[in-house]
Amino acid sequence: QDKKFTIGVSIPAADHGWTSGVVFHAERIAKKLMEEHPGLNVIVKTSPDAASQANAVQDLDTQGIDALVILPSDPDPLVNAIKEVKAKGKYVALVDRAPSTNDDSVRDLYVAGNNPALGEVAGKYIASQTPDAEVVIIRGLPIPIDQQRQDGFDKGIAGSKVKVLDRQYGNWNRDDAFKVMQDYLTKYPKIDVVWCQDDDMAVGVLQAIEQAKRTDIKYVVAGAGSKDMVKKVMDGDKMIPVDVLYPPAMVGTAMELTAAGLYDQVPVRGTFVLDATLVTKDNAKDFYFPDSPF
Amino acid sequence: MSVNEETREIRRRPWRDIDLRAVAPFAALILLLIVGAMVNPNFIGITNLANVATRCAFIAIIAVGATFVISAGDLDLSVGSMVAFVASLMILLMNSGVIADPTLMLVAAVLFTLVAGALCGLANGLITTVGRIEPFIATLGTMGIYRGLTTWLSQGGAITLRSPDIQTLYRPAYFGSILGVPVPIVVILAVTAVAAFILYRTRYGRHVVAVGSNSDVARYSGIAVNRVRTIAFVIQGLCVAIAVLLYVPRLGSTSATTGILWELQAITAVVVGGTALKGGAGRVWGTICGAFILELVGNIMLLSNFISEYLIGAIQGAIIIIAMLVQRSLVRKS
Amino acid sequence: MSVNEETREIRRRPWRDIDLRAVAPFAALILLLIVGAMVNPNFIGITNLANVATRCAFIAIIAVGATFVISAGDLDLSVGSMVAFVASLMILLMNSGVIADPTLMLVAAVLFTLVAGALCGLANGLITTVGRIEPFIATLGTMGIYRGLTTWLSQGGAITLRSPDIQTLYRPAYFGSILGVPVPIVVILAVTAVAAFILYRTRYGRHVVAVGSNSDVARYSGIAVNRVRTIAFVIQGLCVAIAVLLYVPRLGSTSATTGILWELQAITAVVVGGTALKGGAGRVWGTICGAFILELVGNIMLLSNFISEYLIGAIQGAIIIIAMLVQRSLVRKS
Amino acid sequence: MSVDSVDAAPVVLSARRICKSFSGVQVLFSVNFDLRAGEIHALMGENGAGKSTLVKVMSGFEQPSSGEILLDGEPVVLPANGAAEALGIVLIHQEFNLAEHLTVTESLYLGREVTRFGILHRKHMRAETRKALDLLGSHVDENAIIGTLSIADKQMVEIAKAISRDARVVIMDEPTAVLSREETNFLFRQVRKLRDKGTSFIFVSHKLDEVMEITDRVTVLRDGQWVKTAPTAMLDGESIAQLMVGRELSSLYPTKVEPNVDEEIVLRVEGVSTGYVQDASFEVRKGEIIGFSGMIGSGRTELMEAIAGLRVRASGEVVIRGETVLSGDVHAANRAGLAYMTKDRKSKGLLLRSGMMTNLTLQSLGQHSLHGYLSPSSEAKALATARRRFDIRVRDTNIVAGRMSGGNQQKLLLAKVMETEPEIIIIDEPTRGIDVGTKQQIYHFISALARDGRSIIVVSSEMPEVIGLCTRVAVMREGRIVGVLEGEEISEQEIMRYAAGLKKKAA
Ligand SMILES: Nc1ncnc2c1ncn2[C@@H]1O[C@H](COP(=O)(O)OP(=O)(O)OP(=O)(O)O)[C@@H](O)[C@H]1O
Ligand SMILES: Nc1ncnc2c1ncn2[C@@H]1O[C@H](COP(=O)(O)OP(=O)(O)OP(=O)(O)O)[C@@H](O)[C@H]1O
Ligand SMILES: [Mg+2]
Ligand SMILES: [Mg+2]
Numbered sequence A: 001q002d003k004k005f006t007i008g009v010s011i012p013a014a015d016h017g018w019t020s021g022v023v024f025h026a027e028r029i030a031k032k033l034m035e036e037h038p039g040l041n042v043i044v045k046t047s048p049d050a051a052s053q054a055n056a057v058q059d060l061d062t063q064g065i066d067a068l069v070i071l072p073s074d075p076d077p078l079v080n081a082i083k084e085v086k087a088k089g090k091y092v093a094l095v096d097r098a099p100s101t102n103d104d105s106v107r108d109l110y111v112a113g114n115n116p117a118l119g120e121v122a123g124k125y126i127a128s129q130t131p132d133a134e135v136v137i138i139r140g141l142p143i144p145i146d147q148q149r150q151d152g153f154d155k156g157i158a159g160s161k162v163k164v165l166d167r168q169y170g171n172w173n174r175d176d177a178f179k180v181m182q183d184y185l186t187k188y189p190k191i192d193v194v195w196c197q198d199d200d201m202a203v204g205v206l207q208a209i210e211q212a213k214r215t216d217i218k219y220v221v222a223g224a225g226s227k228d229m230v231k232k233v234m235d236g237d238k239m240i241p242v243d244v245l246y247p248p249a250m251v252g253t254a255m256e257l258t259a260a261g262l263y264d265q266v267p268v269r270g271t272f273v274l275d276a277t278l279v280t281k282d283n284a285k286d287f288y289f290p291d292s293p294f
Numbered sequence B, C: 001m002s003v004n005e006e007t008r009e010i011r012r013r014p015w016r017d018i019d020l021r022a023v024a025p026f027a028a029l030i031l032l033l034i035v036g037a038m039v040n041p042n043f044i045g046i047t048n049l050a051n052v053a054t055r056c057a058f059i060a061i062i063a064v065g066a067t068f069v070i071s072a073g074d075l076d077l078s079v080g081s082m083v084a085f086v087a088s089l090m091i092l093l094m095n096s097g098v099i100a101d102p103t104l105m106l107v108a109a110v111l112f113t114l115v116a117g118a119l120c121g122l123a124n125g126l127i128t129t130v131g132r133i134e135p136f137i138a139t140l141g142t143m144g145i146y147r148g149l150t151t152w153l154s155q156g157g158a159i160t161l162r163s164p165d166i167q168t169l170y171r172p173a174y175f176g177s178i179l180g181v182p183v184p185i186v187v188i189l190a191v192t193a194v195a196a197f198i199l200y201r202t203r204y205g206r207h208v209v210a211v212g213s214n215s216d217v218a219r220y221s222g223i224a225v226n227r228v229r230t231i232a233f234v235i236q237g238l239c240v241a242i243a244v245l246l247y248v249p250r251l252g253s254t255s256a257t258t259g260i261l262w263e264l265q266a267i268t269a270v271v272v273g274g275t276a277l278k279g280g281a282g283r284v285w286g287t288i289c290g291a292f293i294l295e296l297v298g299n300i301m302l303l304s305n306f307i308s309e310y311l312i313g314a315i316q317g318a319i320i321i322i323a324m325l326v327q328r329s330l331v332r333k334s
Numbered sequence D: 001m002s003v004d005s006v007d008a009a010p011v012v013l014s015a016r017r018i019c020k021s022f023s024g025v026q027v028l029f030s031v032n033f034d035l036r037a038g039e040i041h042a043l044m045g046e047n048g049a050g051k052s053t054l055v056k057v058m059s060g061f062e063q064p065s066s067g068e069i070l071l072d073g074e075p076v077v078l079p080a081n082g083a084a085e086a087l088g089i090v091l092i093h094q095e096f097n098l099a100e101h102l103t104v105t106e107s108l109y110l111g112r113e114v115t116r117f118g119i120l121h122r123k124h125m126r127a128e129t130r131k132a133l134d135l136l137g138s139h140v141d142e143n144a145i146i147g148t149l150s151i152a153d154k155q156m157v158e159i160a161k162a163i164s165r166d167a168r169v170v171i172m173d174e175p176t177a178v179l180s181r182e183e184t185n186f187l188f189r190q191v192r193k194l195r196d197k198g199t200s201f202i203f204v205s206h207k208l209d210e211v212m213e214i215t216d217r218v219t220v221l222r223d224g225q226w227v228k229t230a231p232t233a234m235l236d237g238e239s240i241a242q243l244m245v246g247r248e249l250s251s252l253y254p255t256k257v258e259p260n261v262d263e264e265i266v267l268r269v270e271g272v273s274t275g276y277v278q279d280a281s282f283e284v285r286k287g288e289i290i291g292f293s294g295m296i297g298s299g300r301t302e303l304m305e306a307i308a309g310l311r312v313r314a315s316g317e318v319v320i321r322g323e324t325v326l327s328g329d330v331h332a333a334n335r336a337g338l339a340y341m342t343k344d345r346k347s348k349g350l351l352l353r354s355g356m357m358t359n360l361t362l363q364s365l366g367q368h369s370l371h372g373y374l375s376p377s378s379e380a381k382a383l384a385t386a387r388r389r390f391d392i393r394v395r396d397t398n399i400v401a402g403r404m405s406g407g408n409q410q411k412l413l414l415a416k417v418m419e420t421e422p423e424i425i426i427i428d429e430p431t432r433g434i435d436v437g438t439k440q441q442i443y444h445f446i447s448a449l450a451r452d453g454r455s456i457i458v459v460s461s462e463m464p465e466v467i468g469l470c471t472r473v474a475v476m477r478e479g480r481i482v483g484v485l486e487g488e489e490i491s492e493q494e495i496m497r498y499a500a501g502l503k504k505k506a507a
Helices: A017-036 A050-062 A075-087 A115-129 A144-157 A174-187 A199-212 A227-235 A250-264 B003-039 B046-055 B057-071 B079-096 B102-129 B135-153 B164-170 B183-201 B203-213 B215-220 B225-251 B262-272 B284-303 B312-333 C003-039 C046-055 C057-071 C079-096 C102-129 C135-153 C164-170 C183-201 C203-213 C215-220 C225-251 C262-272 C284-303 C309-333 D051-058 D104-108 D122-135 D151-163 D181-196 D208-214 D237-245 D300-307 D330-335 D345-349 D356-368 D376-390 D406-419 D436-451 D463-469 D492-499
Strands: A005-012 A040-047 A067-070 A091-095 A109-112 A134-139 A163-169 A193-195 A219-224 A243-245 A270-273 B158-160 B253-255 C158-160 C253-255 D011-022 D025-036 D040-045 D066-071 D074-076 D089-092 D169-173 D200-204 D217-222 D225-231 D265-273 D280-285 D289-294 D315-320 D323-325 D338-341 D424-428 D455-459 D472-477 D480-486
Touching: A005 A017, A005 A050, A005 A250, A017 A040, A017 A199, A017 A219, A017 A250, A017 C309, A040 A050, A040 A250, A040 C309, A050 A067, A050 A075, A050 C046, A050 C225, A050 C284, A067 A075, A067 A250, A075 A091, A075 C158, A075 C225, A075 C253, A091 A250, A109 A250, A115 A144, A115 A193, A115 A219, A115 A243, A134 A144, A134 A174, A163 A174, A174 A199, A174 B046, A174 B225, A174 B284, A199 A219, A199 A227, A199 B225, A227 A243, B003 B284, B003 B312, B046 B057, B046 B183, B046 B284, B057 B079, B057 B183, B057 B203, B057 B225, B057 B262, B057 B284, B079 B102, B079 B135, B079 B158, B079 B225, B079 B253, B079 B262, B102 B135, B102 B164, B102 B225, B135 C262, B135 C309, B164 B225, B183 B203, B183 B225, B183 B284, B203 B215, B203 B225, B203 D356, B215 B225, B215 D345, B225 B253, B262 B284, B262 B312, B262 C135, B284 B312, B312 C135, C003 C284, C003 C309, C046 C057, C046 C183, C046 C284, C057 C079, C057 C183, C057 C203, C057 C225, C057 C262, C057 C284, C079 C102, C079 C135, C079 C158, C079 C225, C079 C253, C079 C262, C102 C135, C102 C164, C102 C225, C164 C225, C183 C203, C183 C225, C183 C284, C203 C215, C203 C225, C203 D104, C215 C225, C225 C253, C262 C284, C262 C309, C284 C309, D011 D051, D025 D040, D025 D051, D025 D200, D025 D217, D040 D051, D040 D208, D040 D237, D051 D089, D051 D169, D051 D200, D089 D151, D104 D122, D104 D151, D122 D151, D151 D169, D151 D181, D181 D200, D181 D208, D208 D237, D217 D237, D225 D237, D237 D436, D265 D300, D265 D455, D280 D455, D280 D480, D289 D300, D289 D436, D289 D463, D289 D492, D300 D315, D300 D338, D300 D424, D300 D455, D323 D330, D330 D338, D338 D406, D345 D406, D356 D376, D356 D406, D376 D406, D376 D436, D406 D424, D406 D436, D436 D455, D436 D463, D455 D463, D463 D492, D472 D492, D480 D492
Parallel strands: A005 A040, A005 A067, A067 A091, A091 A109, A109 A270, A134 A163, A134 A193, A193 A219, A219 A243, D025 D225, D040 D200, D040 D217, D089 D169, D169 D200, D289 D455, D289 D472, D338 D424, D424 D455
Antiparallel strands: B158 B253, C158 C253, D011 D025, D011 D066, D066 D074, D217 D225, D265 D280, D265 D315, D315 D323, D472 D480
16 A cells, blocks of 8 residues: 555636535545555646646646546647646546547546536426426536537427527526526516526526516526535425436546556546436435535 | 906806716616617516616625726726625624624624725735735735635635524615615615715815826825825725625625626726726716616626527627717717 | 036936836746745756746737737737637638648638737727727727627537647647747747837837827827727737637637636736836836746646645735735835 | 018918917917028917917917918918928927837937838937937936936927927927026027028027027017017017016016024924935025025925925935924925925826816815815815916816916916915925016015015026025035025026036035
């Protein structure tokens, strides 16, 4: 156990709830791994955007890492930077977001969050519960993962009579979601369901609905599995009957697999796809972590 | 020569000039209201306009403070992160439960927030004036500091007001209304009236404008230039604190992303309202008009049915430019 | 009277002032290098410093353009979104395959990018000068427009360079090196040298500074003020285009979030480099020094492993303020 | 209109029936003006008579509302973009027209930079600039930044800029207002030299002796109307003054009143040194008017600013009415009753974009406010009083300070400082650009203040002013007080001797 290894972890900066969860879990697992393996050094670095994440990867490389775990803020722009590291024979684990070419030339391990599934599960749920609902959507930021979720959603509701009234960007931000929802409420006299794609934004959505005292909205579907929303599901809140899981803890999974690969010499390779589980009242307690910041 | 006769004749002219310039933002506002009414009939409904006015409260109040700073020839980029920081402190205090009685606790938290805002402003002011650093850089630095401290306080996540008692007690501060007028609108008007009074009717207000238009002249006139500038930053901090007082009851929580880019919006509101970035003239009422215009543009975009969500940003930018061109042509024609 | 004696004595004064002021950013840089060396022994390695210099290329080159705009008394907030927009156009052109031969295609795309950048800059310039809108607002508007158009072009997703041929051909433009020096560093130096030449050694450069210092005086001296300002915006656009030429081979892809907040970084680099935001003086070499300082601060943060992730922003802000204070105290002591 | 047309040289530049209004207010009424080749033509008139406006119209900086400008008999249109300069007409502005960030050389060549292969020929331009400055006897460094120059030096740069352009017509709007006699002599030498080569000059000035000395003809304006044009030889100072003011002038200076020897000492300056000023000591008694004379850059302004707390002192003590004031503390000096009036009204004195009222009360807002709340009516009253007291003439009461005529700006500045009702007043160039009529008023005003028990320090480059007004005169040279003259000693020759360093006396 005295073998010395260094794992570099590059993740996006905590710029909204989900990413803050990522940072939380990355730090948590880093500490845990370093306790388990005294020779192991895990360096966690956060970056606000793709360009600076490319820099961070370079800087980690400079510090002499043996393996890189990366959750790219925007995958395509980072492919080149990741390839640089990979080309030096380092072990690379890619988390969550896949670039357009996602093969062995880019990474050794791919722990995939399933963005299309996140949309699809939400869409299917809505289509099954309220087959002719009129839905408004609040999107995130205009980047590919957001697009993938939208496409997934459209697939989920395909064939049903669910009608999408509008989609606008809420930037994964509570305040912006509040505004967008207020305007939806002004614009549409009748809304059945809101899909807001992210738990952070759901906070703003719920406040806007409450303020307008509108009763036509049957429920809100968000996603990611933040403790607040999971709690609501657990408590049987009418407005939040379900949540779609997209666990920020997946970065920890990747880190653990990577460490295992380094120490046990078991080549951990390939693709692990995490499910976008539907959190319901029945299974909610399994996904409730009260001391996570997210 | 008959000075009096001349005087009378002349007096009217420049008034027309000045008025038009002050009125221009309001003309742009009216234009927008007309456009909005054409886009969506719900637009001119009381509810919608009240919604818009209410939610422009944060930016409007911050921008009123920015009017002071900008009039004095400075700039404050840290306001957005200051909102996040001060709001976090406020919620943490209320969560700490040091005072058992919710009402007392709320009062203490409000006072604390005002003090915290003023101190943040003071820090900006001192670094800029005593440290003699360009305000752009100084406040960019404190922007990083306040935002970083917020992220650290929240450990990257959200800080949520826990006590339901305080929450119920505090909620009306944003969602309530006084004589049918939503509280935030009342607060905007009150803050602006006080600010206008200070800027136009007090010695300090004169000094602000003098310092902003020529700090040498101000110095030679015995004005304590650094003190005037520092106080402007403190006023900005107080305005941020007031915005926080409205912000916290709305969502009951903050995170490291609270208030991102609000500084840019506040400065834009000030400039759209007719205050020049070079300093030396402040238009407080124009500023809140500017804040309202910005919020309206976003609102119209969302209520319109024919614009792709991808293009909203582009159209928004174009509308701002067009609104300014309309203002310009109005002033020029005078 | 001993006129000559006096003259000699006085003549030295202003020169000493100027020199120290120009040297100050470099002093701050050296300070940072020392701090960095203490934080992590890898820091002063050639590889690391070359890495930092290489990746500050985008901001540095954009900031060189911003030096012109700011010297002329204007401001350009649209550069970050202009990068996204121009880069998107460039990749789309290369993906379109209108020219079969990859080399020819690349050449065409490079030329096209330069033209596109210049046109974007021209648009900014014309709206500001002919439209007579405050540059802050005008470029805030075009910022929204360019960013919105990018979102629309990418349909909310990413735009990725597809042809592997072009990619291999183009890659060395960022990753290659000339005589051991990475290409981006060569480009930075070349761009800065040309810019310094234009600003200090040509008539146009003089006019830029004169316009920024006092546009009335410039106009009365027969200088076409609006033309000078517009050209400064075009130069800014060209610099953005050059940054794009380096950006595309590095990341091979853009999205609507490319270049967000780069405008702030570029302006910061300019100001840290010693150019005043009020216009009237440009320091091109100081600017790239400023860009390098900013990148170094980030690098030191990343290489130091004892600072909480959450506090990085705060420390970064504090370092910038301290670096400026060091500069100031240096200049004052002179 | 023209009085004499005998043996006249051809007319180079002329104004025909020029009318000019600013937003509806007419300031020039059908004015005619002829400038002949190789003549120096004085343009005179009270403050606000329209002199500056007329010369601006003739050099393209303002467009006439009606009327035309003829160059060599041909009508020309002169847009405000340097077109006039291209035709050989240059104007030295009353209010400087220099960009603060540029160097002296850059300013001199702005808009007509010399290039070689597209590259600025900096060495050449520097050398030429040096030459131009040397011709004027100016020691200004050609590499100095304009913003760091004193206004006298800026004036020299403006003059050098104009003269170095090989112009056919040079228009000088009060070029000597801030120059001392010595510098003026240098300037006149140059002007005569150029005149003899055929250059024509328009010379705007309020200094009658200079007009008598150098000009060939005089034109007088009153309230925007042409009054008279005549050869200088046919006039004398008094008749010009009478033409301008429209009434006869009694004696310019009031009778001097010397304070009692045992009168209280209100200001004691001991061993004050700043960067440039060395070891300056002097005392001022209650009711005394003391003058400070010296060449440009002798350090008078710097000393006064150090006394007023506007500049930090390296050493020395300043005691104002028994109270020792700290270095660099303007407030303490103000509170102790000392006020300083700058001579740099454009960049240190007035807010050019604000109106008269804002400017007037800026320094004394405390008097117009209760607990910081301003009383507009009290301010308006103060403005009315000040306008009467200092004869501030504007045709438009809402005009911003930057658009007032130079002399009226000066009066406003004086009024502003007087608003603070100081016990000790330091006035730097009290009558810069003020017409004879008002000058007389101001002198009497100063004298009345002194009789009232106030003490006044007059810093002036106009020696007659210092001599006519002061009971004691200190002379500075290279940062030191080299002599203090009293009573009979005060004379132009004596002051010159000290100022030039030919004589020295321990203070
Ligand atoms: N740009 C302007 N806008 C409005 N009024 C102006 C402007 N320029 C000058 N005036 C007015 O025109 C009148 C004449 O001013 P002018 O400067 O020509 O006087 P002057 O004869 O040069 O006086 P002085 O001896 O004080 O310099 C003044 O009443 C002045 O206020
Ligand atoms: N030989 C010198 N060495 C250094 N500085 C000098 C010298 N001569 C003049 N100066 C500068 O010139 C300034 C002195 O000008 P000041 O304005 O005090 O003189 P002044 O007598 O009022 O003349 P002016 O008519 O130019 O105002 C000082 O600030 C000083 O820095
Ligand atoms: Mg004049
Ligand atoms: Mg002086």
